[in-house]
Amino acid sequence: MSPQAHxxxxxxxxxxxxxxxxxxxxxxxxxxxxxxxxxxxxxRRRLRLIAVPSATALTAAAAVLVGTATAGxxxxxxxxxxxxxxxxxxxxxxxxxxxPGEILNPRGVLPGPLPAGKVEPVVYGFLDHCGWLRxxxxxSASGACAQWRLVGRSGKQWRLPDGVGSRAVKPRxxxxxDTPLAISPxxxxxxxxxxxDQRLVVRDLSSGKVTPVGPPTAPTDVPQMMxxxxxxxxxxxxxxxxxxxxxxxxxxxxxxxxxxxxxxIGVSRDASTIVxxxxxxxxxxxxxxxxxxAVRARVRVAPKxxxxxxNGNALSPDGRTLLTFNSGMDTAVLVNLGTGEIASERRLSGxxxxxxxVGPTTYFTVRDKSRDPSGTEGMPPHASQGVIVDLTTxxxxxxxxxxxxxxxxxxxxxxxxxx
Amino acid sequence: xxxxxxLPEFVAARGPAxxxxxxxxxxxxxxxxxxxxTALVKLAPRWRRxxxxxxxxxxxxxxLYHEHLNWWRxxxxxxxxxxxxxEPAGHPDIADRTVRSVLLRQALGRLTAKQRALxxxxxxxxxxxxxxxxxxxxxxxxxxxxxxxxxxxxxxLEPGLAELLTDTEIPEVVR
Numbered sequence: 001m002s003p004q005a006h007x008x009x010x011x012x013x014x015x016x017x018x019x020x021x022x023x024x025x026x027x028x029x030x031x032x033x034x035x036x037x038x039x040x041x042x043x044r045r046r047l048r049l050i051a052v053p054s055a056t057a058l059t060a061a062a063a064v065l066v067g068t069a070t071a072g073x074x075x076x077x078x079x080x081x082x083x084x085x086x087x088x089x090x091x092x093x094x095x096x097x098x099x100p101g102e103i104l105n106p107r108g109v110l111p112g113p114l115p116a117g118k119v120e121p122v123v124y125g126f127l128d129h130c131g132w133l134r135x136x137x138x139x140s141a142s143g144a145c146a147q148w149r150l151v152g153r154s155g156k157q158w159r160l161p162d163g164v165g166s167r168a169v170k171p172r173x174x175x176x177x178d179t180p181l182a183i184s185p186x187x188x189x190x191x192x193x194x195x196x197d198q199r200l201v202v203r204d205l206s207s208g209k210v211t212p213v214g215p216p217t218a219p220t221d222v223p224q225m226m227x228x229x230x231x232x233x234x235x236x237x238x239x240x241x242x243x244x245x246x247x248x249x250x251x252x253x254x255x256x257x258x259x260x261x262x263x264x265i266g267v268s269r270d271a272s273t274i275v276x277x278x279x280x281x282x283x284x285x286x287x288x289x290x291x292x293x294a295v296r297a298r299v300r301v302a303p304k305x306x307x308x309x310x311n312g313n314a315l316s317p318d319g320r321t322l323l324t325f326n327s328g329m330d331t332a333v334l335v336n337l338g339t340g341e342i343a344s345e346r347r348l349s350g351x352x353x354x355x356x357x358v359g360p361t362t363y364f365t366v367r368d369k370s371r372d373p374s375g376t377e378g379m380p381p382h383a384s385q386g387v388i389v390d391l392t393t394x395x396x397x398x399x400x401x402x403x404x405x406x407x408x409x410x411x412x413x414x415x416x417x418x419x
Numbered sequence: 420x421x422x423x424x425x426l427p428e429f430v431a432a433r434g435p436a437x438x439x440x441x442x443x444x445x446x447x448x449x450x451x452x453x454x455x456x457t458a459l460v461k462l463a464p465r466w467r468r469x470x471x472x473x474x475x476x477x478x479x480x481x482x483l484y485h486e487h488l489n490w491w492r493x494x495x496x497x498x499x500x501x502x503x504x505x506e507p508a509g510h511p512d513i514a515d516r517t518v519r520s521v522l523l524r525q526a527l528g529r530l531t532a533k534q535r536a537l538x539x540x541x542x543x544x545x546x547x548x549x550x551x552x553x554x555x556x557x558x559x560x561x562x563x564x565x566x567x568x569x570x571x572x573x574x575x576l577e578p579g580l581a582e583l584l585t586d587t588e589i590p591e592v593v594r
Binding site for chain 2: 016017018020021022023024025027028029030031032034035036037038040041316318320321334336343344360361391392397
């Protein structure tokens with residue numbers, strides 16, 4: 001906003017409304033695609049130039065228009081990436097490029113490893129255990145098949161070679177278990193367990209820097225991870241022992257701050273406020289702490305509030321509101337963190353559950369888009385799509401591309417939904 | 420490309436600010452993107468002349484506001500499809516930024532397109548009455564009276580916003 005001249009009535013009078021409009025505007029899209037603007041401007045110009053008032057010219061112009069539109073479309077939408085048609089699992093050194101709507105794990109192809117340096121933000125990760133590739137009778141995935149696969153904003157895909165993904169459960173190799181991975185809301189950081197020393201690490205994808213954020217841990221004890229909206233902090237809660245103390249780690253330095261005992265259910269955008277609680281126990285108050293771990297308040301939520309609807313980072317970016325859902329998961333319930341009372345409710349159109357807040361009045365969640373498997377030959381693909389739900393209207397809109405994988409068992413994770 | 424030299428840089432630099440205004444005008448991310456794109460595409464053929472004059476932003480904002488008003492005129496409606504406000508348990512806590520944003524967005528959505536434009540120009544972009552009048556192509560008197568009505572309507576639509584609007588008073592101008 002450029003500074004403008006003020007008039008008599010204006011000076012100093014409108015801070016409240018202006019501040020509120022500023023907050024509301026935070027929900028606006030953040031980027032205009034200049035290439036799209038130029039393409040549209042050129043097309044508009046071409047259309048004007050070829051609008052000649054004669055039937056012959058009109059016919060010729062139509063032909064030109066079709067030609068140019070086709071050429072323009074080609075420029076806007078790159079053609080399909082070439083993929084090797086390998087009969088068995090072929091590891092490549094290059095990322096795998098997938099067009100929107102295509103299966104991410106085509107039979108017999110494994111993408112190259114994640115480069116050590118800078119890459120684009122990651123929006124999706126999955127473990128498919130090479131479901132198509134394992135020989136009959138082999139229960140657990142191993143090698144590259146056991147590694148997390150990451151999908152960037154452009155659709156490029158890599159393996160995460162230094163992370164623990166799927167693993168065999170000892171002592172008997174009769175099944176696989178998965179080790180979690182987290183993607184920050186802006187997509188620029190991933191947190192995972194490093195294979196070589198079994199430490200939890202955060203990799204900054206803008207530089208390739210890997211920062212250890214925890215001691216060596218057994219894969220079964222990898223904590224539940226929750227990034228702050230800006231990705232600068234990672235909250236860790238023990239999954240095996242909810243009574244254990246949680247911690248907050250600075251992802252840039254690895255410095256950890258001890259929090260109270262209990263599961264972290266919300267971290268504000270800048271990690272200045274952390275909320276812990278037991279969503280299964282209505283009697284227990286929530287603990288609200290600052291970034292230094294000091295307890296600021298213990299809040300008892302109203303009896304009507306059902307925290308069991310929380311399944312991600314429930315805390316609003318400003319750290320003042322918790323988002324949960326009613327038992328039917330068809331109504332979003334906003335809880336004032338200061339009082340524990342319900343601030344407002346919003347009926348939703350078909351999308352319940354939230355992964356994290358996106359803006360002051362919006363949150364991100366995932367919608368299943370798998371088609372009816374009946375009539376499908378072979379294994380039906382599992383498709384999911386990120387959506388952003390508007391709390392002012394209850395409406396959901398799709399964001400980013402949908403992801404389809406074909407496997408009998410998978411673990412998936414979304415991220416990078418913030419601009 | 421010579422035609423549009425400097426335009427991509429302008430779009431990158433000022434696009435986000437334009438999107439924020441457009442979002443407040445339309446209340447919808449997709450419409451905001453469309454509105455800004457339309458305005459920039461209309462700016463493009465005149466880019467060389469406008470940028471040489473030194474203030475392309477004012478020019479494109481003028482297009483933006485006129486497009487916004489024209490859209491609603493063409494659609495034959497002047498109010499957003501209104502979503503029912505959330506049913507709060509007790510009074511909503513207006514100090515809560517999230518609740519405030521929800522209420523404000525809903526209330527803005529029930530103003531006319533012109534009233535929304537006035538609110539955004541006067542209280543978000545901090546435009547003077549003269550500038551607002553020039554941008555919208557109306558008189559200063561119209562700006563004053565319509566702004567007064569817009570604020571009054573906001574108060575009536577959402578009493579929870581009264582605290583925000585307490586100091587936001589402009590004497591009504593009898594026309």
